[in-house]
Amino acid sequence: MGGFHSDAELVSRALAGSDAAFSRLVERHQAAVRGFLRRALRGGWAEADDVAQDAFLAAWRSLRSLRDPAGVRAxxxxxxxRKAQDRIRASRRGAARDGAWLEAVAPPAGVSHEDRLSMAAAMTDLPPDVRACVALCLADGWSHGEASVALGLPLGTVKSHVARGRTRLLKALGGTDDA
Known part of the structure; x- marks a missing residue:
């Protein structure tokens, strides 16, 4: 399938039965999905990839339920x-998962190892829905509206979760939320 196609065009082709079009959608968005899952699950690459695979299979099966083909990423x-929430509910992992998460997260430039550990611990302490909002909006640069759609949460809830998460992370780093 040569050339550039919009998400909406690829969705249309996939709905018409093109496995290649759906594969192209997965290729286009898998990094965003997997990155989000690594942060949301606090797990390593393998767990994020496992959940992402489940999500992509579910997406293929339910493609007809996509109301806005241009919004396929969200x-x-x-x-x-939703798959991550199932995983979180199904099993609570302990220190081993947190250690793997710490190893998988690349520290931002100029952040000390101690600050990185404090930030990771603060992320770990956040409730799953707050952590998901922080992961999308602060770590991945999504708008509050995009996160609201993706997570199925009201816009105001996303905004308050991001604000609460930012405050907790800053406190963990010994800073204040004066920005």
């Missing part, structure tokens, strides 16, 4: 979030 992340 729709895929929404499915991934």
């Amino acid at each position: 729709w895929l992340c929404g499915i991934a979030w």
Whole structure:
């Protein structure tokens, strides 16, 4: 399938039966989905990839339920979030998962190892829905509206979760939320 196609065009082709079109959608959005899942699950690459695979299979099966073909990224992340919630409910992992998460997260430039550990611990302490909002909006640069759609949460809830998460992370780093 040569050339550039919009998400909406690829969705249309996939609905017409093109496995290649759906594969192209997955290729286009898998990094965003997997990155979000690594942060939301506090797990390593393997767990995020496992949940992402489940999400992509579910997306293929339910492609006809996609109301806005141009919004496929948020729709895929929404499915991934529901799969992640299932995983979180199914099993609470302990220190081993937190250690793997710390190893998988690249520290931002100029952040000390101690600050990185404090930030990771603060992320770990956040409730799953707050952590998901922080992961999308602060770490991945999504708008509050995009996160609202992907996570199926009201816009005001996303905004308050991001604000609460930012405050907790800043406190963990010894800073204040004066910005």
